[in-house]
Amino acid sequence: MSKFRNLVIAAALAAPLAAPAHAEKLGLGRPALPEEIAAWNLDVSPDGTGLPEGSGSVADGETLFSDNCAACHGEFAEGVDNWPKLAGGAGTLADKDPLKTVGSYWPYLSTVWDYAHRSMPFGNAQTLSADDTYAIVAYILYSNDLVEDDFVLSKENFLSVEMPNKDGFIVDDRAETEYSQFSKPACMENCKETVEITAHATVLDVTPDNQDD
Amino acid sequence: MDEKERDSAVSLNRRNFLRAGAAAGALAAGAGAARAEGADPLITEVQPWANGWGDGVDAAPYGMPIEFESDVVRRNVGWLTADVISSINFTPIHALDGTITPQGCAFERHHSGAIELPKADYRLMIHGLVEQPLVFTYEDLERFPRVNRTYFLECAANSGMEWAGAQLNGVQFTQGMIHNMEYTGVTLRTLLEEAGVKPEGKWVYVEGADASSNGRSMPIEKALDDVLVAFKANGEALRKEHGYPVRLCVPGWEGNMWIKWLRRIEVMEGPVESREETSKYTDTLANGISRKWTWVMDCKSVITSPSPQMPIKHGKGPLVITGLAWSGRGAVTGVDVSLDGGKTWQPARLAQPGQAMALSRFYLDIDWQGEEMLLQSRATDDTGYVQPTKNQLRAVRGENSVYHNNGIQTWWVKADGEAENVEVS
Numbered sequence: 318m319s320k321f322r323n324l325v326i327a328a329a330l331a332a333p334l335a336a337p338a339h340a341e342k343l344g345l346g347r348p349a350l351p352e353e354i355a356a357w358n359l360d361v362s363p364d365g366t367g368l369p370e371g372s373g374s375v376a377d378g379e380t381l382f383s384d385n386c387a388a389c390h391g392e393f394a395e396g397v398d399n400w401p402k403l404a405g406g407a408g409t410l411a412d413k414d415p416l417k418t419v420g421s422y423w424p425y426l427s428t429v430w431d432y433a434h435r436s437m438p439f440g441n442a443q444t445l446s447a448d449d450t451y452a453i454v455a456y457i458l459y460s461n462d463l464v465e466d467d468f469v470l471s472k473e474n475f476l477s478v479e480m481p482n483k484d485g486f487i488v489d490d491r492a493e494t495e496y497s498q499f500s501k502p503a504c505m506e507n508c509k510e511t512v513e514i515t516a517h518a519t520v521l522d523v524t525p526d527n528q529d530d
Numbered sequence: 531m532d533e534k535e536r537d538s539a540v541s542l543n544r545r546n547f548l549r550a551g552a553a554a555g556a557l558a559a560g561a562g563a564a565r566a567e568g569a570d571p572l573i574t575e576v577q578p579w580a581n582g583w584g585d586g587v588d589a590a591p592y593g594m595p596i597e598f599e600s601d602v603v604r605r606n607v608g609w610l611t612a613d614v615i616s617s618i619n620f621t622p623i624h625a626l627d628g629t630i631t632p633q634g635c636a637f638e639r640h641h642s643g644a645i646e647l648p649k650a651d652y653r654l655m656i657h658g659l660v661e662q663p664l665v666f667t668y669e670d671l672e673r674f675p676r677v678n679r680t681y682f683l684e685c686a687a688n689s690g691m692e693w694a695g696a697q698l699n700g701v702q703f704t705q706g707m708i709h710n711m712e713y714t715g716v717t718l719r720t721l722l723e724e725a726g727v728k729p730e731g732k733w734v735y736v737e738g739a740d741a742s743s744n745g746r747s748m749p750i751e752k753a754l755d756d757v758l759v760a761f762k763a764n765g766e767a768l769r770k771e772h773g774y775p776v777r778l779c780v781p782g783w784e785g786n787m788w789i790k791w792l793r794r795i796e797v798m799e800g801p802v803e804s805r806e807e808t809s810k811y812t813d814t815l816a817n818g819i820s821r822k823w824t825w826v827m828d829c830k831s832v833i834t835s836p837s838p839q840m841p842i843k844h845g846k847g848p849l850v851i852t853g854l855a856w857s858g859r860g861a862v863t864g865v866d867v868s869l870d871g872g873k874t875w876q877p878a879r880l881a882q883p884g885q886a887m888a889l890s891r892f893y894l895d896i897d898w899q900g901e902e903m904l905l906q907s908r909a910t911d912d913t914g915y916v917q918p919t920k921n922q923l924r925a926v927r928g929e930n931s932v933y934h935n936n937g938i939q940t941w942w943v944k945a946d947g948e949a950e951n952v953e954v955s
Contacts, residue, residue, distance in 0.1 A: 342724050345670045349655050349663035357655055357794050360735060360745060360802045389612070399612035411818030415930055417809065422820075425803050432805040435743045439616070442642065442741035486812065489824040495926055500914045503866060505875045511955065512871035512904060514942060518696040518838075518951035524703060525607055 359443075361431040365475055368430065372471030373452025375459040381449050382456045385438045394418075394460035404460035407481065420461025424483045426475065430454050594634075602626070604635055605702060610691070615643045616742070618685065620706030623832075623854060624839040628881075629710050629889040630680075633769045636709035639685055639785065641742030644771040647791055652775050654721075654759075658735075658797035661726030668775055671761060674716040674724075679758055679779070680888045682710040682856045684827045686784035686811050689935035692920070696940075696951045701837040704939060704951060705830075708856070710889035713779050715760030718753050721795070727754075731797035735804075736778055739793035746787045747801035748780065748825070756781050756887075759792065781887040782858030783825040784933070786811050816928025827858035829917050830936035831865050831892070831909035842898065842947030849898040851878070855890045857911035864910045865892040871904030871940060871954040872919070878907070886912075903943040904954055920953065 361367035373381075383392060389400035396402030406416025415421070419429055434450040436442055445453065455470035458478060464470075470478070518524065595602065604619040611617040618639040621631060638644065649668045657663035685707035691697045698704050722734075727750065734753040737745035748757075758779040761768060768774040773790025780787040786806055801807065801823075813821040833853040836842050842849060855862045862884035866875040881891040892907070909917045920937030942952040 342726075343674065345673055345724060346656075346664040346666040349657050349665045353655065353665065354657045354663060357737075358657065358796065359743075360737070360796070360804065362798075362800060363803050364800075399609075410814060410820075411816065413929070415814060415818070417814075419809075423809050425808060428803055428805050428808050431802070436642075436741070436805070439642070440741070442743065485818065486808075486820050486822045489821050489826075491821075491824070491826075491828070495828075495918075496913075496915060499916055499918045499922070501916065503875070503908065503910060503916045505866070508873055508875070509955075510873075512873060513955040514904075514952045515955050516695040516953040518699040521697055523607075523609065523697060524699040524838075525605060 359431070359435045361427045361434075363425040363427045365427060365472070368427070368472045368475060369447040370472055371447035371451050372469055372473075373448050373450070373455055374469045375452075375455045375464065375466050377449075378452035378454070378456025378459070381445075381453050385441075385445070386453065389439060394457055403457050407461075410482070410485065418461065419457050420463060420481060422482050422485070424480055424486055426454070426458075426478050426480055429457060430475075599625075602635060604637060607691075607698070607703060616641045618687070618707060620702045621709050622702050623706050623708065623834050624701045624837050626834070627852065627891070629854070629891050630764060631709035631711060631889075633711065633763055633766070633772055636711070636772065637685070637707050638771040639707070640740065640771070640790070641744050642740050645740045645791060646770055647739055647775065649775045654776065654793060654795070656721060656725040656795045656797070658795075659728040659731035659799065660722070660797050661728065664725045666721070668761070671716055671759065671776065674720050676714060677717060677758065678712060678714050679756075679781070680710065680712045680885060681758075681779055681781045682708060682827075682887060682889045683779070683785045683788055684708040684830075684856070684858075686786060686824070686827070686933040689937070689939075690932040692937075692939075692951075693924075693931050693935055694929050696953045699951045700839045701832055701834050701939070701941075702839060705832040705854075707785070708854075708889075710856075711763040712765070713758055713760040714762035714765075715758045715776075715779070718757040718759055718778070718795070719755075721759060722753060722797070725797075727797055730799055733798045733801050735794075735796040735798055735802050736787070736789045736792060737794040737796075738773075738789045739791040744786070744789060744806060745794075745802065745804050746789065746807055747798070747804065748783075748787060750797070752780070752783070752825075780825075782827060782860075784811060784827055787825065811933060813927065813933050814930045816930065824934055827856075828934065828936045829855075829857035829859065829862070829909050829911040829913075829915045831855035831862075831907040831917055832939045833867070833905050833907045833941060836905065836943055836947070836949050837941050838949045838951055841949055842943065845947075846898060846900050849896050851894040851896060851905065853878075853892055853907050855880075855884075855892055855907070855909035856888070857884075857909065857913075857915070858887060859915065860912040861886045861888075862890040862909050863912050865890070866908045866910075867892075867894045868906040868908070869896070869903045872906055872938070875908065884912070900945050902945055903941075904952070905941040905943055905949075906938050908938055 391397050394404035403419050406418045406421035409415045451470045458464045602622045602625040606619040621637040652668040654666040688707035733747050735747050760779050761776050776792050778789040778792050855865045865878045867878045868875045878892040878894040884890045923937050940954050941949045943949045
């Protein structure tokens with residue numbers, strides 16, 4: 318995190334703005350009640366913190382997915398039109414136009430459960446029960462050939478599911494890989510011998526019309 | 531004259547105005563720079579606006595831009611997303627000047643539509659690793675000490691469609707996922723101190739009240755540094771599309787973290803690794819490995835005029851080249867402009883000294899003699915970082931990235947003044 322500290326220090330030096338003095342607490346607001354926190358604190362972390370009790374099977378998930386998800390994501394989680402594809406794409410991340418899905422890209426299963434439960438279905442959010450969510454997540458795993466058709470996902474076995482791309486991420490390394498080479502004195506004259514146009518936007522003709530769009 | 535007559539007189543005046551404007555435009559195009567061929571009727575004849583009434587003070591309790599500016603609006607790109615409810619539009623930066631973006635044309639990005647949340651129903655919860663979990667109402671927030679700050683907000687995907695090559699022919703579309711506003715609010719630090727952060731609290735998760743429940747994790751250092759819980763922008767209440775009544779400002783960091791309709795702040799030991807910080811807003815490199823937590827928006831600039839939507843129409847002679855520059859790591863210290871695709875550069879003039887994490891406006895005043903130009907701008911910030919070319923970025927990251935494209939933009943200005951989005955060697 319050394320890069321981050323430097324950033325914060327640089328920002329502090331660059332912006333010596335007047336901020337209110339921080340004194341004692343003002344006593345504003347009121348204590349949050351346990352049932353209020355429980356109603357809103359729905360996020361689930363990679364270690365399973367936040368998962369409720371429950372379970373759901375691939376078979377139940379198939380029906381639930383068809384009813385709640387397939388209109389956008391397709392019956393087999395393959396995606397409809399421009400909506401997100403949730404299955405497929407294994408081994409494509411280094412290809413041109415990789416296919417990023419739960420199976421090929423998402424590093425944590427907790428993210429799938431959390432998002433489906435908290436933010437989906439689109440236009441009808443926060444209506445899936447815990448058991449329904451376990452079942453739908455089980456079906457998405459099945460669609461990605463990550464579990465068998467008799468699989469039942471539960472709070473107990475949640476962390477045993479291996480996500481294929483779990484090691485596919487690194488923390489932002491621009492400070493090491495980019496900032497030094499992009500911090501050299503800027504060239505002002507004779508910066509290159511020739512300049513050729515290598516690409517034209519108008520060739521693609523995908524820009525919306527200013528008047529009509 | 532009664533109300534009705536006056537209305538029809540006003541609309542008649544508008545028609546005359548349009549006709550007169552069209553005639554004047556034709557004259558100007560024929561006359562060129564130096565002298566009018568005959569006396570200008572706009573001067574020699576009494577114009578309708580010079581002898582009739584304009585609107586009364588009751589005509590517009592909250593004014594909109596005049597009709598002649600009706601093309602200065604947000605636009606979206608239909609093919610970009612599956613649905614306009616979870617989508618993005620673009621600020622008309624080609625037509626704006628100065629640095630402050632009016633809320634009404636500042637780009638929008640929502641994941642489940644712009645909701646209407648009344649102030650009276652607003653609640654903000656701080657919980658997790660704090661000494662006292664708290665709930666604030668909107669009125670509570672207004673009783674904390676307040677600050678004013680001007681910051682840019684840039685979507686991490688700004689210029690994302692240009693990674694693989696020049697694609698959209700307009701600066702509104704290529705660099706328009708940005709706005710810059712003066713915010714009024716309370717520092718997040720103030721609210722966190724009111725709840726009391728426990729020593730084991732290392733991360734903060736922030737979440738919106740809309741159905742997308744958009745949430746992001748950030749290190750406690752950032753949360754305690756300069757993050758703002760804002761309820762006014764450019765002096766007035768946030769517009770609903772910008773998060774009314776309360777949004778988060780995360781200076782210099784990608785727009786997705788600027789949670790709108792902010793409802794929950796959870797102090798945690800680690801990041802949630804939510805959908806928006808794993809499956810999205812991560813940067814896949816050529817080898818298939820992806821960068822995460824790429825929060826900072828690096829130094830960037832673009833010429834807003836001339837540009838494809840702002841061709842040169844006035845012919846040869848004095849030409850104002852202008853654009854915007856910004857850096858999420860500090861203040862812009864300078865902008866250079868090239869007329870020849872990057873062979874030679876000259877310093878542009880900053881309208882005001884660069885401000886940390888806010889837009890800077892630059893100008894270069896030239897004498898254009900109708901020559902073709904390959905216009906580029908290149909910003910430098912106070913860390914010494916110089917905006918790279920798109921090819922320099924591709925050399926490090928490959929072509930599969932979507933986010934954080936801060937590469938140099940090229941406009942090919944032709945002899946007739948029209949401009950096109952191109953890439954150069």
